[in-house]
Amino acid sequence: METPSWVSYFIAWLATVALILLSLHLRRGRKLNSPPGPKPWPIIGNLNLIGSLPHRSIHALSLKYGPLMQLKFGSFPVVVASSAEMATAVLKTNDVIFTDRPQIAAGKYTTYNYSNITWAPYGPYWRQARKICMTELFSAKRLESYDYIRREEMKLFLKRLYESCGTPIVVKDHFSSLSLSVISRMVFGKKYTEGTGEAEIVSPKEFNEMLEELFFLNGVLDIGDSIPWLSFLDLQGNIKRMKALSKKFDMFLEHVLDEHNERRRGVQDYVAKDMLDVLLQLSEDPDLDVKLERHSVKAITMELTAGGTESSTVTLEWAISELLKKPEVLAKATEELDRVIGRDRWVEEQDIVNLPYIDSIVKETMRLHPVAPMLTPRVARQDCQLLGYDIPKGTRALVSVWAIGRDPSHWNNPDVFFPGRFMEQTVDIRGRDFKLLPFGAGRRMCPGYPLGIKVIQVSLANVLHGFTWELPGNTSGNDLNMEEIFGLSTPKKYPLQAVPEPRLPLHMYCR
Numbered sequence: 455m456e457t458p459s460w461v462s463y464f465i466a467w468l469a470t471v472a473l474i475l476l477s478l479h480l481r482r483g484r485k486l487n488s489p490p491g492p493k494p495w496p497i498i499g500n501l502n503l504i505g506s507l508p509h510r511s512i513h514a515l516s517l518k519y520g521p522l523m524q525l526k527f528g529s530f531p532v533v534v535a536s537s538a539e540m541a542t543a544v545l546k547t548n549d550v551i552f553t554d555r556p557q558i559a560a561g562k563y564t565t566y567n568y569s570n571i572t573w574a575p576y577g578p579y580w581r582q583a584r585k586i587c588m589t590e591l592f593s594a595k596r597l598e599s600y601d602y603i604r605r606e607e608m609k610l611f612l613k614r615l616y617e618s619c620g621t622p623i624v625v626k627d628h629f630s631s632l633s634l635s636v637i638s639r640m641v642f643g644k645k646y647t648e649g650t651g652e653a654e655i656v657s658p659k660e661f662n663e664m665l666e667e668l669f670f671l672n673g674v675l676d677i678g679d680s681i682p683w684l685s686f687l688d689l690q691g692n693i694k695r696m697k698a699l700s701k702k703f704d705m706f707l708e709h710v711l712d713e714h715n716e717r718r719r720g721v722q723d724y725v726a727k728d729m730l731d732v733l734l735q736l737s738e739d740p741d742l743d744v745k746l747e748r749h750s751v752k753a754i755t756m757e758l759t760a761g762g763t764e765s766s767t768v769t770l771e772w773a774i775s776e777l778l779k780k781p782e783v784l785a786k787a788t789e790e791l792d793r794v795i796g797r798d799r800w801v802e803e804q805d806i807v808n809l810p811y812i813d814s815i816v817k818e819t820m821r822l823h824p825v826a827p828m829l830t831p832r833v834a835r836q837d838c839q840l841l842g843y844d845i846p847k848g849t850r851a852l853v854s855v856w857a858i859g860r861d862p863s864h865w866n867n868p869d870v871f872f873p874g875r876f877m878e879q880t881v882d883i884r885g886r887d888f889k890l891l892p893f894g895a896g897r898r899m900c901p902g903y904p905l906g907i908k909v910i911q912v913s914l915a916n917v918l919h920g921f922t923w924e925l926p927g928n929t930s931g932n933d934l935n936m937e938e939i940f941g942l943s944t945p946k947k948y949p950l951q952a953v954p955e956p957r958l959p960l961h962m963y964c965r
Contacts, residue, residue, distance in 0.1 A: 486844040489533055491515075491524040499526030501680060507940045508675055509827035512536070513857040522840060528680025530556075532831075532850045533840065536857035538864060538889040543840050544832070544851050545888070549896040552832040552851050558679040560672040563696035564703075569753035571901065572672075572830055579744045583754060586736060586746075587901035591729050591758070597905055600640045601803070607635045608912065612800065612920055615954055616963040622926040625950045629770045629913065630662050630763065636909060637762035641755060642710055643728035655709055656702075665760050666945075667699050673828075673942035707752040730755055761902055765825045766909045768945045772823035773815060773914055775950050776871045778923060779931035783873060787811055788957075791919040797958055801915040803908055812915045814876035816907075817883060820859075820892035822871060825943045827856035829894050855891050856944075864889045883907070920962070921954040 492515065494500050503525075505511045512534055516523055521537035535541045544552050554576040555561065561573030571587060574580040590596065611632040618628075638645045646655050656664070676692045678685025688694055714734060718724050726732045733754060737746040777784045790811045795801055806813060832851045839845065860868040866875065881887050884903065885895035893903035900906070917923075925931065937947040956963060 486846065487842065488531075489522045489524040489840070489843045490519045491526075492519065494526035497528070497681065499528050499530075499680070501527055501675075501677075504675060507938070509854060509856040509940060509944070512828070512852070512854055513860070516854065516857055522843065524843075527675075527850070528677070529682065530680060530848075530850055531846065532852060533843075533845060534852045534854060536854045537861055538858055540840070541853050541858060541888045541891065541895070544853055545885075545891075545894070545896040548838055548840065551835055551838045553897050554833040554835050556679070556831055556833050556850055558831075559676055559685065559693050559696060560674070563693060564668060564671060564700050565757070566749040566753040569747075569750045570757040571754065572757060576835065579750075582742065582744050582746075583750070584897075584901060586733070586754075590732050590736070592901055592904055594904070596729075597908070603639045604636055604803070604909065604912070607632060607639070608800070608916060610635070611913075612916060613963060615917070615921065616956060619921070619954050619956055622951045622953050625774055625952050626767060626771045626945070627662075627949075630767045631658060632913060633763045633766045633909060634658065634661065634759075637759055639728070640905075641729045641758050641762070643714075643730070646706070646710060655706055661706075662763075664699060664702055665763055667695065668703075668756075668760050669764050669943045670939070670941035671696050671699065673826075673940060703756055704752065707755060710755075711748070711752065729758060758902070761900070762905060762909075764943050765906050766913065768825050768943050769816070769819055769823070769910050770913055770917075771946055771950055773819040774917070774923060774952065775934055775936065775946065776819060776822070777815070777918075778925055778950075778952065779934055780871055781931070783815070783871070784918070784923070787815060787918050791915065795919060798962075800962070801912060801919055803912050806911045806915065809911075809915060810877060811873065812918070813911065814873040816911055816914060817876045817881060817890065818871060818873040820883065821865070821890055822859060822869075823938075823944065824855040824859060824892050826892075826894075827854070827940070827944050829853040829855060829891070830898070830942070832898065853891070853894075858889060858891065861889070917954075920956065920958050922957050924953045924955070926951055926953055 492500055492503060495502060503511060503515060512525075513536065515525070516534060516536035521535065522540045522543075523534050523536075525532045525534060533544075535544045555568070555573050557568065557575070558573075561568045565573050568574050571580065571583050574583060611628070614631075615628060635645050671692060674690075674692055677689050678687075678693070685693075710730065711734070714730055718731070718734065724731075724735075726735055730751070733746065733751045736742065737748070737751055739746075777787070790809060791801070794808050795805060801809070829852070834845055834847055834849045834851065836847050837845065859865070862868050881890050883890055883892055885891065885893060885899045888895065893900040893906070925934070934950070935946075935948045938944045939947050
């Protein structure tokens, strides 16, 4: 007698359930050798130990539990690497295992459902997007073709700074304007935030506020990301803010894309004039492994604009702040500039190789004040081991760049701003030397670092070469507040105000 089909299905279902239960039993029966860490509370895990500045809280915990520790954020285990050796284990030795990203609210609501390079899950789309950035957008040839933009915007920036001489200025605003002008022309072909009337889609002030909100929300520790069954409550109001911000960016990007498509329409053999043109041309390429949809173009474009603006602005403000606290360092920097550059011209990109002390100031700033104190979290794609400890699939991994930069086993007097340390040792910042990782390392390293470092180095060199800097009133360097705000980036909590004065011949500012 033939067995009814439903019986066969039922037996197969029972066998599947039995195998799953057996697998769970075996896994639970084998005690994992987990990294040390504090005992988690029910439901919230170790979230009670994380304050308003998570990178500082995590650093304090690492001093107690070691350079590789395990925390529990709500429902999710999190391993934290707080030393160069542990960072190497995560970002190099096991890089391919930790190449995925957690699916958190910021990636969903502010990057068109994980469509940018930062938050895209590991897979064909991410590999293609990363390849586009490396070979099309940030290639040496492409960056060289935009050299004239960086030079023109630098001259305008220095002229505006000269016109502000003698009065206190908010330093961050000037650096932000420079960075946004450079990146806008490279990505969009023009400065959409500096028009008049209809040409001004969004004011510079509003756009900067949007960028600051974007970086804060992409770094915030949201309860719903750690305890998913509470996410619908939006207890901190972050998701509401993310949705509102996304609408603002989308209105801006839709206008820009429409304008670019109109400019390209009907033109035979159109030559790309900016990075957005390149992306739009690629979106029409039938040979791409994964089609580049309109929302993907917008997500990548927004990432290029935000990343290129925020990283340089934050680093430059911290650099000037530290120099105002260390006048002897400032004097040494201007001595090098006068000796190498002279007083009859401005600093060009090709000069940086001959300005090792300026380069050292940049590196020391990035060590003490990394733009991203905690690298964007990764997720283990499979079970693995880190230096003998068992790490189950799905474990989130954090690398504390902030803690690594303060590790006394690698840095003498790590809390002291001392650029001279980099004159005595060669340290690579391109993801090869794991004791200094301002741009990350491995497959998920920031692809835009070649542009970021160029803008930071030349901007700092020129503002030190062309101007003396003082604090307003009777304020001294010791009075400067050096508190930060935590997010995907870590800017100063209280923006720096300083007074620039010209130090070069008058005609230099009027060219």
